[in-house]
Amino acid sequence: MPVSNKPIVWGLFAGGGTLAAFIVPALILLTSLAVPLGFLPADSLSYDRVLGFLQNPLAKICVFGIIFLVIWHAAHRMRITANDLGFRADKIAMLLFYGLAALGSILAAAALLRLDGSA
Amino acid sequence: MSRQPYVREVPRVTWWLKQPRYIRYMMREISAALIGTYILIVIVGLVRLSQGQAAYEAFLGAVWSQLGVTFSIIALLFALYHSYTWFQVTPMAMPLRLAGKRVPGAVIVAAHWLGFAVASTGLLALARG
Numbered sequence: 199m200p201v202s203n204k205p206i207v208w209g210l211f212a213g214g215g216t217l218a219a220f221i222v223p224a225l226i227l228l229t230s231l232a233v234p235l236g237f238l239p240a241d242s243l244s245y246d247r248v249l250g251f252l253q254n255p256l257a258k259i260c261v262f263g264i265i266f267l268v269i270w271h272a273a274h275r276m277r278i279t280a281n282d283l284g285f286r287a288d289k290i291a292m293l294l295f296y297g298l299a300a301l302g303s304i305l306a307a308a309a310l311l312r313l314d315g316s317a
Numbered sequence: 318m319s320r321q322p323y324v325r326e327v328p329r330v331t332w333w334l335k336q337p338r339y340i341r342y343m344m345r346e347i348s349a350a351l352i353g354t355y356i357l358i359v360i361v362g363l364v365r366l367s368q369g370q371a372a373y374e375a376f377l378g379a380v381w382s383q384l385g386v387t388f389s390i391i392a393l394l395f396a397l398y399h400s401y402t403w404f405q406v407t408p409m410a411m412p413l414r415l416a417g418k419r420v421p422g423a424v425i426v427a428a429h430w431l432g433f434a435v436a437s438t439g440l441l442a443l444a445r446g
Contacts, residue, residue: 227393309366
């Protein structure tokens with residue numbers, strides 16, 4: 199039987215879409231709106247608190263997993279949508295969107311790893 | 318073969334403005350751009366956090382500025398639309414049978430919204446600490 203990597207890739211894509219559907223609205227509310235709109239106290243996202251949370255290895259893995267899956271999902275959708283919007287240079291769209299997703303994933307991983315002790 | 322084959326004119330960029338269902342499709346696709354942009358902002362936040370307190374607080378100031386809040390409200394609305402469309406197709410993507418009977422689509426969709434409510438409440442409770 200021919201071996202294909204498509205199930206894995208599509209699994210990751212679906213995983214990103216599902217994760218985004220379940221938690222991205224709450225994440226946007228939490229990180230970007232709750233404090234300015236007054237739902238959460240101002241120090242909820244204080245430097246010490248967020249740093250302390252992200253020094254936990256399990257939190258690092260969860261945050262990286264969310265970022266990785268959701269950004270690759272979004273990148274793939276935008277590549278297809280660029281084509282739908284008349285941008286037919288698929289190689290350039292791939293380079294741009296997958297490049298952004300790859301760069302973002304690497305920056306996120308590097309930043310998370312730097313959070314322990316002396317940077 | 319006809320001498321003058323009929324070629325239907327389809328506007329290359331604006332075709333999706335022709336029908337409400339195409340507009341809804343495009344709104345759903347644009348949600349990916351807003352969600353992707355939001356995730357990039359979060360990544361910038363992680364980088365700024367790793368650079369120390371002053372950098373992180375400057376970042377929060379930008380995210381919580383009027384421009385930041387405006388973007389976030391739009392991103393939130395589109396993210397909710399993504400959730401809605403994603404849950405709406407789940408009965409088609411994974412039809413479910415229990416004890417030989419097909420589970421009604423509305424039940425599957427409702428179960429996803431319940432999961433959404435639990436996950437959202439959990440996340441916000443975690444932040445409240």
